[in-house]
Amino acid sequence: MESFGFIHGELDTKILILYVLRRLPRPVEAGTLSELCSFDSGVGWFDYADCLAGLVDTGHVEELPGERYVITDKGRTNGEAAETSLPYSVRMKASRLIEPIAEKMRRDAMIETSHEPSSGGGVTVRLRLSDGKGEIMSLGLLAPDEAAAEAMERAFRTDAEGIYQRIAEILNDGKTEE
8 A cells, every 4th residue: 555655665764763863862762763753654663663673783773772772873974964865844743753852851861860778777869960061969868768769769850950949049048149
């Protein structure tokens, strides 16, 4: 059955996969990559899967543990050279779909959380926030148990910027620079 999308054939599908991966700042899960590449009715799941496997085999894409994918230098170079062959409307639609995911990846990369048992009992929680250039906050807290530590980590990941802002306000006696 003939498809009505703008993507036609293996080469277009491979270029689309490289286009998507070039715009993501971190490795992406297989399901997310599939969703980002399947918005065009010309991309069927089996063709997509074959093309992705082919890109891995040729060294354009690297498969990481946990079914995650990242573009290689070879893929970046070849994708950049070929992406203008994709129709403009496909590139724009892909970019609109990619941007919120790429933004979330960039934010997640700036937030670090970890915990480990404390020598005096309880669990030490480490919370870090960076701005992409360097660390802007590092906080260590003692939690009574692992469940509390994990809850602290989740809360920090959800609102790291707000927590940083509130701590800065407290340390400035509620006064912020104007």
